[in-house]
Amino acid sequence: MAGYALAIAAVAIAVYAAYRLLLPKPIPGIPYNETASRSILGDIPAMMTEGKEAGFSWMISQASKRPGPLFQFFLGPFDKPFVLLTDYRESRDILLRRKEWDRSDWSIDILGGQIAKHHINMKTGPAWKAHRRLLQDLMSPSFLNDVAAPNIYHSAEALVRLWREKARVADDRSFSTETDVYYAALDAVLDFGFGDSFPHRAIPHQQKLIETANSDPSSKDSDVIEFAKAPIHETLESMLLIADAIGAVADTGLVKLGWWWRNRQPAERKAHGIRDSLVKEQVLMAKDRLYQEESEVKSKIKSAVDLMVNREKIFAQKDGREPVYWSDDIRDEILGFVVAGHDTTSTTLLWAVKYLTDSPDAQKKLRDALRSTHSDPYAEGRPPTYREISSANCGYLEAFIEESLRLANTVPILERQCDKDTVVLGHHLPKGTTLLLATNGPSITETGRVIDESLRSESSRLSAKERDLREWSSHNPAEFFPERWLEKNPGSDELSFNPQAGPTLPFGLGLRGCFGRKLAYLELRLMVTLLVWNFEFKPTPARLSGYEPIDGLTHKPKTSYVRLKPVKE
Numbered sequence: 412m413a414g415y416a417l418a419i420a421a422v423a424i425a426v427y428a429a430y431r432l433l434l435p436k437p438i439p440g441i442p443y444n445e446t447a448s449r450s451i452l453g454d455i456p457a458m459m460t461e462g463k464e465a466g467f468s469w470m471i472s473q474a475s476k477r478p479g480p481l482f483q484f485f486l487g488p489f490d491k492p493f494v495l496l497t498d499y500r501e502s503r504d505i506l507l508r509r510k511e512w513d514r515s516d517w518s519i520d521i522l523g524g525q526i527a528k529h530h531i532n533m534k535t536g537p538a539w540k541a542h543r544r545l546l547q548d549l550m551s552p553s554f555l556n557d558v559a560a561p562n563i564y565h566s567a568e569a570l571v572r573l574w575r576e577k578a579r580v581a582d583d584r585s586f587s588t589e590t591d592v593y594y595a596a597l598d599a600v601l602d603f604g605f606g607d608s609f610p611h612r613a614i615p616h617q618q619k620l621i622e623t624a625n626s627d628p629s630s631k632d633s634d635v636i637e638f639a640k641a642p643i644h645e646t647l648e649s650m651l652l653i654a655d656a657i658g659a660v661a662d663t664g665l666v667k668l669g670w671w672w673r674n675r676q677p678a679e680r681k682a683h684g685i686r687d688s689l690v691k692e693q694v695l696m697a698k699d700r701l702y703q704e705e706s707e708v709k710s711k712i713k714s715a716v717d718l719m720v721n722r723e724k725i726f727a728q729k730d731g732r733e734p735v736y737w738s739d740d741i742r743d744e745i746l747g748f749v750v751a752g753h754d755t756t757s758t759t760l761l762w763a764v765k766y767l768t769d770s771p772d773a774q775k776k777l778r779d780a781l782r783s784t785h786s787d788p789y790a791e792g793r794p795p796t797y798r799e800i801s802s803a804n805c806g807y808l809e810a811f812i813e814e815s816l817r818l819a820n821t822v823p824i825l826e827r828q829c830d831k832d833t834v835v836l837g838h839h840l841p842k843g844t845t846l847l848l849a850t851n852g853p854s855i856t857e858t859g860r861v862i863d864e865s866l867r868s869e870s871s872r873l874s875a876k877e878r879d880l881r882e883w884s885s886h887n888p889a890e891f892f893p894e895r896w897l898e899k900n901p902g903s904d905e906l907s908f909n910p911q912a913g914p915t916l917p918f919g920l921g922l923r924g925c926f927g928r929k930l931a932y933l934e935l936r937l938m939v940t941l942l943v944w945n946f947e948f949k950p951t952p953a954r955l956s957g958y959e960p961i962d963g964l965t966h967k968p969k970t971s972y973v974r975l976k977p978v979k980e
């Protein structure tokens with residue numbers, strides 16, 4: 412009997428020891444939620460109930476309530492604490508100058524479940540560099556202006572045509588923009604990713620549906636109309652699934668297990684198969700074009716795939732090896748290009764459309780600025796061409812886009828992991844700590860905190876001495892105010908766009924900052940110009956115009972509606 416009691420006691424002690432072992436281990440000196448530190452699940456339950464669909468926004472709001480710029484979260488039973496930094500200046504220093512920080516295992520686990528061989532999922536090193544070398548020219552002025560711009564313009568025109576038709580049927584009622592913007596950005600990335608050799612697009616199906624007599628929009632209320640959604644080709648669906656899957660697995664909190672399970676589901680396996688065949692076919696077709704046609708190589712580059720295949724041919728020649736056109740690496744770079752280029756730009760555009768709708772003054776200034784910049788097209792009663800838009804210098808357009816990016820928080824959190832023990836703002840962080848860097852909140856969309864200069868890193872102090880400190884001091888940083896990016900030219904009343912006017916981090920920074928930044932600006936310039944040129948964005952009913960977000964792969968608005976009045980040319 413005594414032996415039995417002893418065994419029970421030993422089991423109880425072992426269970427208790429295991430429980431203690433699994434409890435979060437806070438990093439000394441950095442604040443945290445007390446309740447979370449007493450639970451194996453840490454902050455997850457509160458994040459799921461209080462943060463609901465926007466977990467990152469919840470984390471930033473928790474940190475913003477405390478006085479200091481650092482806060483730690485416990486996001487899983489086996490994970491070390493995650494430290495959140497809400498100070499632009501120190502974030503900038505870490506991203507640009509501190510060599511001990513690299514892409515984190517956490518991010519690699521989340522994104523790597525679908526596109527493991529994409530360079531976003533690599534630590535900085537030779538393999539990452541080799542992938543970047545293959546893609547390098549995608550952001551060159553000639554590729555952007557001669558290949559990407561006409562293709563994106565083509566998709567923007569298709570969206571304008573669809574919305575003209577929807578505005579006519581809606582007859583001053585509001586309609587949802589989410590699917591259309593999402594599909595327009597997908598078509599744009601397919602246009603410049605694959606060119607004409609891939610025939611499927613999403614927007615033309617929506618156009619056809621609305622133009623047929625049996626398209627039957629429903630009208631629950633007198634002020635809103637819901638248009639039916641036309642099905643799109645399975646290859647397009649399979650690509651959209653990548654971002655959905657990443658968001659869904661990240662939400663589970665158990666990422667490795669989440670991917671293990673998800674990647675075994677029949678629907679997921681089918682989508683993988685469809686994507687593989689599509690990309691392989693496109694790569695092999697690009698290779699055939701490269702070898703078969705007699706024309707100059709430059710005139711053969713009509714898409715991102717053409718460019719990558721050509722670069723592989725050149726590198727193979729230089730390295731004295733046979734080119735490898737088809738590999739998992741090439742496949743994942745191409746798919747990553749589609750995901751990165753599609754979800755981020757469509758989300759930013761959804762927020763930009765909201766700001767247009769809710770800031771009639773900014774909208775009018777933008778339209779006037781575009782008409783004055785493109786005075787010839789305006790006088791001729793036509794929209795500016797893609798060349799006219801991409802070569803123009805319209806300060807108010809740049810300011811509008813920069814302000815939309817600042818407030819959209821499309822990627823609400825950046826991440827880095829340290830490969831040795833380090834110090835951030837006076838706090839010791841052990842090797843392997845994951846640091847989350849907020850792209851909104853204090854110093855970016857709220858007033859920044861006063862931080863003792865002596866706590867800042869040496870490089871942060873030095874750079875502040877060499878350059879001006881960036882702060883939003885003159886206008887409420889929470890408000891949409893494009894003028895904050897405009898400054899008077901010396902000796903005149905003219906205003907110019909200053910991209911360094913104040914803190915913003917939409918694309919991250921440094922070596923691992925966004926690779927597609929120039930392409931994103933180009934796409935936003937083309938899309939916003941054509942939309943504002945063609946439509947007046949009228950106010951929508953209050954219930955349809957909220958700013959509540961949903962965090963998935965990106966930080967999206969929960970509701971996005973427009974009420975459009977076509978502008979007569």
Ligand code: HEM
Nearest residue numbers: 531751752755756821822918919920923924925926927931
């Ligand atoms: C408005 C649109 C976009 C936004 C807001 C955005 C934002 C970001 C952010 C915040 C990062 C992480 C940066 C960091 O960790 O410092 C990133 C990385 C990246 N983005 Fe973008 N992005 C956009 C469009 C694009 C486009 C169009 C492409 C290309 C097709 C692209 C390709 C990439 C790649 C490849 C990386 C990973 C870079 C690396 O790890 O070396 N992005 N982006």
